[in-house]
Amino acid sequence: MCAIFGIVGEYELKEAQKALLLMSHRGPDFSSYIAGKNFFLGHNRLSVIDLNDEANQPMVYEDIAVSFNGEIYNYKELQKLPFPFKTDSDTETIIAAFKIYGLDFVKYLRGMFAIALKKGETYYLFRDRFGKKPLFYYKDEKRFIFSSEIKAILPFVKKEPNFDTLSCYLSFGASISSDTFYKNIKKLPAGHFLIYKDSKMEIKKYYDFLKEPSIFDEDEAVKKIEETILKSVMYRMIADVEIASLLSGGVDSSLVSAIASKRGKIKTFSIGYKDFPKYSELKYAKEAAKHIKSEHFEIFMDKKAFLDTLDKSFYALEEPLGDPASIPLTYLFKNIKAKGIKAVLSGEGGDELFMGYRQYFEFLDIEKAKDLKYKSWLKNYFRSNFSLNKEWEWYKRVFEETPLFRTTGEVFTDLQKNIFLKRNIKDNDSLECIKNYLYYESLSLHPLIWYSYIDIKVHLGELFFTKLDRSSMINSVEARTPLIDQELVELSFRIDPNLKIKEQESKYLLKKVALKYLPKEIVYRKKKGFSYPFIEWLIESKEIDKIKKINKKTDIFKSEEVDFLLSKIKKGKFSRHGWLIYAFSVWMEREFL
Numbered sequence: 001m002c003a004i005f006g007i008v009g010e011y012e013l014k015e016a017q018k019a020l021l022l023m024s025h026r027g028p029d030f031s032s033y034i035a036g037k038n039f040f041l042g043h044n045r046l047s048v049i050d051l052n053d054e055a056n057q058p059m060v061y062e063d064i065a066v067s068f069n070g071e072i073y074n075y076k077e078l079q080k081l082p083f084p085f086k087t088d089s090d091t092e093t094i095i096a097a098f099k100i101y102g103l104d105f106v107k108y109l110r111g112m113f114a115i116a117l118k119k120g121e122t123y124y125l126f127r128d129r130f131g132k133k134p135l136f137y138y139k140d141e142k143r144f145i146f147s148s149e150i151k152a153i154l155p156f157v158k159k160e161p162n163f164d165t166l167s168c169y170l171s172f173g174a175s176i177s178s179d180t181f182y183k184n185i186k187k188l189p190a191g192h193f194l195i196y197k198d199s200k201m202e203i204k205k206y207y208d209f210l211k212e213p214s215i216f217d218e219d220e221a222v223k224k225i226e227e228t229i230l231k232s233v234m235y236r237m238i239a240d241v242e243i244a245s246l247l248s249g250g251v252d253s254s255l256v257s258a259i260a261s262k263r264g265k266i267k268t269f270s271i272g273y274k275d276f277p278k279y280s281e282l283k284y285a286k287e288a289a290k291h292i293k294s295e296h297f298e299i300f301m302d303k304k305a306f307l308d309t310l311d312k313s314f315y316a317l318e319e320p321l322g323d324p325a326s327i328p329l330t331y332l333f334k335n336i337k338a339k340g341i342k343a344v345l346s347g348e349g350g351d352e353l354f355m356g357y358r359q360y361f362e363f364l365d366i367e368k369a370k371d372l373k374y375k376s377w378l379k380n381y382f383r384s385n386f387s388l389n390k391e392w393e394w395y396k397r398v399f400e401e402t403p404l405f406r407t408t409g410e411v412f413t414d415l416q417k418n419i420f421l422k423r424n425i426k427d428n429d430s431l432e433c434i435k436n437y438l439y440y441e442s443l444s445l446h447p448l449i450w451y452s453y454i455d456i457k458v459h460l461g462e463l464f465f466t467k468l469d470r471s472s473m474i475n476s477v478e479a480r481t482p483l484i485d486q487e488l489v490e491l492s493f494r495i496d497p498n499l500k501i502k503e504q505e506s507k508y509l510l511k512k513v514a515l516k517y518l519p520k521e522i523v524y525r526k527k528k529g530f531s532y533p534f535i536e537w538l539i540e541s542k543e544i545d546k547i548k549k550i551n552k553k554t555d556i557f558k559s560e561e562v563d564f565l566l567s568k569i570k571k572g573k574f575s576r577h578g579w580l581i582y583a584f585s586v587w588m589e590r591e592f593l
Contacts, residue, residue: 173322249284
């Protein structure tokens with residue numbers, strides 16, 4: 001895991017070196033660069049595979065140079081390619097695959113990656129299939145800049161906020177590819193690559209995972225899921241450093257940890273909250289750890305630790321992010337790093353692949369309203385009787401025959417945004433944010449296929465993977481997510497979605513697999529969504545009042561609506577809405593006030 005940074009065009013060497021060092025947390029083990037009159041290619045290394053100096057980057061072979069962030073888990077297989085290998089690194093297999101397969105080489109890589117590749121005077125950027133690793137770029141008349149983080153690009157541009165992405169953020173909790181919160185700084189979408197030559201840029205898609213269902217037998221599905229998860233976890237145990245695992249006590253993290261422990265005793269880590277037992281899942285994690293015989297560590301966060309971690313977390317995130325879990329996750333990784341751990345497994349993806357969210361069942365039920373005989377009358381009725389309740393928005397969508405489900409993580413409805421913001425928000429504005437994916441919703445597919453697809457693209461790709469990458473890498477720790485593996489994702493989409501919700505049981509198939517590795521009490525315990533006392537701490541510390549203070553300066557939100565929101569927050573309501581506005585306010589203060 002590392003940081004990559006490059007400039008094509010005019011630059012000053014000292015400025016480029018300083019920009020690279022701004023990301024030293026992503027790669028504290030070694031930093032280097034190659035440079036010419038009109039190009040700079042730099043790299044900060046976190047050594048996880050092949051710790052020898054020969055594996056340092058940028059790596060050069062003939063007229064090819066590579067700076068790469070991530071892991072290629074099938075690099076051992078790629079080492080069988082006809083190429084004069086000099087290292088045991090996954091980086092060199094990228095060069096070998098490119099030499100042999102050309103631009104199709106990326107299709108042979110199994111892993112998470114952001115790759116910058118220079119061949120002669122042509123530059124290529126590649127981002128992994130699911131957006132696990134970040135890759136940003138900027139282009140003007142003088143130069144093209146790319147980087148693992150925005151902070152390394154900012155010294156070279158006029159820093160301006162991009163308020164056009166605010167509406168998408170309020171809907172989904174993150175900026176949506178290719179936009180960022182900074183004008184003219186873009187992010188390469190997952191599953192895409194970029195070509196830059198002679199001041200011209202082209203972006204192409206190389207991957208998508210939507211599949212027609214072809215597996216309708218439960219036993220076959222369970223067997224293939226188990227085989228693929230086993231293979232995926234074992235791939236992610238490949239390293240020349242110790243691999244630990246995050247363990248919440250839920251099915252996903254417990255199953256990943258249990259399979260990893262088959263290779264030998266592992267360290268597992270959980271987080272809890274002092275004086276707030278209602279939020280704690282530590283007892284479940286302890287049960288799972290006892291069963292898999294891991295060396296288990298419980299990390300506790302209190303209000304002081306929460307407040308002390310805010311600055312570090314927001315610095316790492318760079319943009320507003322609508323997930324308050326980024327704060328305890330940053331704190332957890334700090335403690336993991338203190339134990340000497342460089343890489344961990346994490347259980348993201350099980351809910352999205354195998355129908356783990358209760359919202360999936362709720363929306364399936366609401367979808368039935370599409371078949372009502374008098375829905376045209378209801379459509380007119382709903383338009384004439386506005387309500388701020390999210391249920392009003394959902395039924396309006398059904399009666400208007402627009403896509404109902406727009407990710408599990410949708411927070412502000414379009415009507416709520418229109419009331420809250422000082423600028424006008426059009427009806428169905430949130431659809432504009434995900435318009436690049438709407439083709440798939442229009443196909444004659446089971447609604448669950450759309451739910452899973454858009455959640456992987458947006459809820460995971462833009463929100464959760466951003467949170468996981470920044471929270472881990474600010475502490476120089478690599479996070480690996482075996483449940484979002486290309487073979488497992490593609491397999492999931494080949495399975496009849498009705499099998500995934502059989503007997504109205506969430507994660508029905510995954511739980512069948514998990515029973516082979518975990519006690520029934522862990523597998524079938526009631527799902528507890530992640531939560532912690534962030535609102536209580538923001539209120540007690542008066543941090544939440546920053547929303548009103550900053551809005552007086554920016555005048556972005558209607559003051560009476562800010563007052564209304566704050567009053568509701570202090571009564572224990574609208575906490576997710578509150579976090580989005582708070583995180584945005586902190587970002588505005590840090591960057592522009």
